[in-house]
Amino acid sequence: DTGVSQDPRHKITKRGQNVTFRCDPISEHNRLYWYRQTLGQGPEFLTYFQNEAQLEKSRLLSDRFSAERPKGSFSTLEIQRTEQGDSAMYLCASSLRLAGAGSYNEQFFGPGTRLTVL
């Protein structure tokens, strides 16, 4: 399967613990996005990378959240001192941005990591 993969698929943790999620994008894609989705709502943008550079961060991304994409391939999203309000599905997506040209930038989503904070 050459799609976007995320690990783990499910995570249950206790309030106050740190968690880290991993996303592996489609191999040639240079853009990688993180979204969060709560029950009954559409996904909300958190942040995105072009190669290893983090180009935009939502104000939803509090100081407890950090995302990295160190080599421009896989990415990690860490949540420190988790709170019950962090319970959500965390979605990763990737796309190919062609240099020097406009791109309609179709995003391919992974299956998500469902986080439950007890």
Add this chain to the structure above:
Amino acid sequence: DAKTTQPPSMDCAEGRAANLPCNHSTISGNEYVYWYRQIHSQGPQYIIHGLKNNETNEMASLIITEDRKSSTLILPHATLRDTAVYYCIVRVVGAGGTSYGKLTFGQGTILTVHP
């Protein structure tokens, strides 16, 4: 990005056409209309996009009104596997610019296809 308005839910009989409307009355000239869908427990999936002309691909057709203030996604022969949440999104597309990256989802339309 412009805001969109969609009905919260719709029903469709299997084999019939499903017509999903979307209002985007504040759309700007450089904003495209995108449609994604999300089947239960999966990530969203791209369906189609357009600027001002009608578009068709293997999944669906997109009809955009002449004033571009609304659009309709058409699934010509809906199947049970088309049951999903359908999101209409408008976003700027162009060369460069960080604002072109993210997708801004609303609550979408829950389409239920029944036998």
